[in-house]
Amino acid sequence: MQNAEELRAIRQRLQPPMVEGEHTFGSVSDKIGDLTLKKKTPFHWFIGLGISFLIAQLLLFTVVYLVVTGIGIWGNNQPIGWAFDIINFVWWIGIGHAGTLISAILLLLNQKWRTSINRFAEAMTLFAVACAGLFPLLHTGRPWLAYWLFPYPNTMGMWPQFRSPLMWDVFAVSTYATVSALFWYVGLIPDLATLRDRAKNKYFKVVYGLLAMGWRGSARHWHRYEIAYLLLAGLSTPLVLSVHSIVSFDFSVAQLPGWHATIFPPYFVAGAIFAGFAMVLILCIPLRKWYGMEDFITHTHLVLMGKVMLATGLIVVYGYAMEAFFGWYSANEYEYFMIKNRIWAGPYWWFYWLLILCNGLSIQLLWFKRFRESTFWLFVISIIVSIGMWLERFVIIVTSLHRDFLPSSWSMYSPTIFDITMFAGTIGFFFTLIYLFVRFLPIISIFEVRTLLPDAQVAHGHHGAHDGDDVHGESQNFTEGVNESTDRESKRELETPTDDRGKYHGK
Amino acid sequence: MKENIYGLLAEFDTPTQLVAAAEKVRDAGYKRTDAFSPFPIHEIDEALGIKRSILPFMVLGGGIVGLASGIALQWFVHVYDYPIIVGGRPYFSLPSFIPPSYELTILLAAFTAVFGMILLNGLPQPYHPVFNVPRFALATREKFFLLIERRDPKFDYGETRSFMQSLNAQEVFDVEE
Structure with a gap:
């Protein structure tokens, strides 16, 4: 048993508790639920929403002007046929990916720290995908005919062209948006029921009640719920990897030097997760402070996110290095010219070095505990990374396009005011949605945080009647002593061999 | 009163008590049972004899x-x-x-x-008899409940009620239809 205590101390150091402070099931429910139900809406919420909403008006204005005028109001023109519209699309989609990574991949990897950040990370995914979708939609030029992208029998006798990566994009992004919304909603159902049962206001009660669909926490329901949730996580994992791979196909399937590279899918996926974690940190650092959620989004969470950012950032840096290496090693004069033009000889060289500064150098600070453990530095580095990831897409898209195969068509790109208002407008729109979300829905998954509390563990003492042999009992104590966190799975595994559960399953 | 009830509902404070009670209920031969908790409890599947879903x-x-x-x-x-x-x-x-x-x-x-x-899961189901118990609102917050339905062949109001009280329940409620 002394051994177990030592192990416990080691485990404590390796896996600090995910919920800090003294909490019970009730206090967790109150603390998170009251943000939406009881607490007076803080003044800064109105200011934040007001500013975001005003910025979102830029989007409304630009979209209206664009629809009545045409996409000529943007700065992209031959040979730079793609610019802000696709840069911002990829940027937003990438940001969304961290939400799915946190909710799905970390769930499958049994990472308990995802529990208190998955809810708003998923919300972030949804809102980011909504912003992303606007760009290609409006770039079609006639957004009211965007339904032509879907395969349906029509009087024109036409079908979409499925060999085009742009069609793949339609399927990938629409599936991604749908599955993310489903995942988010399924996760919300039990918490909506909590809010329904706690709401005093009649209208809130009715709305939450309708959304919760009469959830009552029945064991049979939970059983299917958990299966569905786990399967959704299993389905979202290949989905999230495929979405950004397909987004990268938009480039890599083309013959253009600077785009036509096999490294693109993994490099884009890593970049997406990198950018997404930066955005999660940007959102959760102020959120936990303003709403006093430090007990649930602990310092450990921030440090872990910093580590994920460092790891994915290094993969991205490897991608930059390989792009440059391919350009040289391919011995292809167009490839070599592209990389030379991108890095030092071309007019946009400083964009490349700004990108290296933001994405390559700034994250090196995260190697040091001093920076990684400082909320301030994590926030600053996250903002730098977000800028860096935007620059990355600018470098890939604009510097590859502006020096065409034909020198006579070479040109320069600069955004118009409408490119900028549209991008700024989506940021306003995104934060408007985030503000509404933190006001009306629980920002942390209440029922999942309950499972993190030590009380949520079923003590195995009651098995006494079944437990015949000592070995079994000892191994159970051992796990219980060591695992402060909810390591229910391993407990079950230890139990299985001597357990007579099969009897009750009729097998 | 005894005729128009849906079943009996026992309230517990911890998941451990709930699982222990559910096992005793199962061992006593009750089939039409259900448990309610504010978060999923894996052990309850086995305790209530819930079959793996298709x-x-x-x-x-x-x-x-x-x-x-x-x-x-x-x-x-x-x-x-x-x-x-x-x-x-x-x-x-x-x-x-x-x-x-x-x-x-x-x-x-x-x-x-x-x-x-x-x-x-039979959702959306806005009405369910268990919602008639005022304390049941805590099932989505911090309390654990165990239900034996009247449809159960072994159900006998007086006997089942005293049996449920013997399970260390905080309280046993009649669930009105």
Whole structure:
């Protein structure tokens, strides 16, 4: 048993508790639920929403002007046929990916720290995908005919062209948006029921009640719920990897030097997760402070996110290095010219070095505990990374396009005011949605945080009647002593061999 | 009173008490039982004798249908209905058809997982007799409940009630129909 205590101390150091402070099931429910139900809406919420909403008006204005005028109001023109519209699309989609990574991949990897950040990370995914979708939609030029992208029998006798990566994009992004919304909603159902049962206001009660669909926490329901949730996580994992791979196909399937590279899918996926974690940190650092959620989004969470950012950032840096290496090693004069033009000889060289500064150098600070453990530095580095990831897409898209195969068509790109208002407008729109979300829905998954509390563990003492042999009992104590966190799975595994559960399953 | 009740509901403070009580209820031979908790408790499945759901197989089916319909759609469009040569590739260019089929596989599987779960659970169900117990509002907050329905062949109001009281329950409530 002394051994177990030592192990416990080691485990404590390796896996600090995910919920800090003294909490019970009730206090967790109150603390998170009251943000939406009881607490007076803080003044800064109105200011934040007001500013975001005003910025979102830029989007409304630009979209209206664009629809009545045409996409000529943007700065992209031959040979730079793609610019802000696709840069911002990829940027937003990438940001969304961290939400799915946190909710799905970390769930499958049994990472308990995802529990208190998955809810708003998923919300972030949804809102980011909504912003992303606007760009290609409006770039079609006639957004009211965007339904032509879907395969349906029509009087024109036409079908979409499925060999085009742009069609793949339609399927990938629409599936991604749908599955993310489903995942988010399924996760919300039990918490909506909590809010329904706690709401005093009649209208809130009715709305939450309708959304919760009469959830009552029945064991049979939970059983299917958990299966569905786990399967959704299993389905979202290949989905999230495929979405950004397909987004990268938009480039890599083309013959253009600077785009036509096999490294693109993994490099884009890593970049997406990198950018997404930066955005999660940007959102959760102020959120936990303003709403006093430090007990649930602990310092450990921030440090872990910093580590994920460092790891994915290094993969991205490897991608930059390989792009440059391919350009040289391919011995292809167009490839070599592209990389030379991108890095030092071309007019946009400083964009490349700004990108290296933001994405390559700034994250090196995260190697040091001093920076990684400082909320301030994590926030600053996250903002730098977000800028860096935007620059990355600018470098890939604009510097590859502006020096065409034909020198006579070479040109320069600069955004118009409408490119900028549209991008700024989506940021306003995104934060408007985030503000509404933190006001009306629980920002942390209440029922999942309950499972993190030590009380949520079923003590195995009651098995006494079944437990015949000592070995079994000892191994159970051992796990219980060591695992402060909810390591229910391993407990079950230890139990299985001597357990007579099969009897009750009729097998 | 005894005639128009739906069942008996016992309240517990901890998941451990709930699981222990559920095992005793099962061992006593009650079949029409259910437990309510503010979060999933894995041990309760075994304690109540809940069979593994068929949901995973439905999801597999959904995925297969998605995959097949994706391939079939693209075959129909590019081979049968409107064959057109793009980039010198064959009409049936499978590698290009993989991304849409892959996404449709995931889409239909995810739809099956979510709507299958909701439908198998019988949701949306705005009314359920257990909601008539005022304390039941705590089932989504911090308390644990165990229900024995009147439909259970072993159910006998007086006997079942005293049996439930013997399970260390905080309180036993009549659930009105």
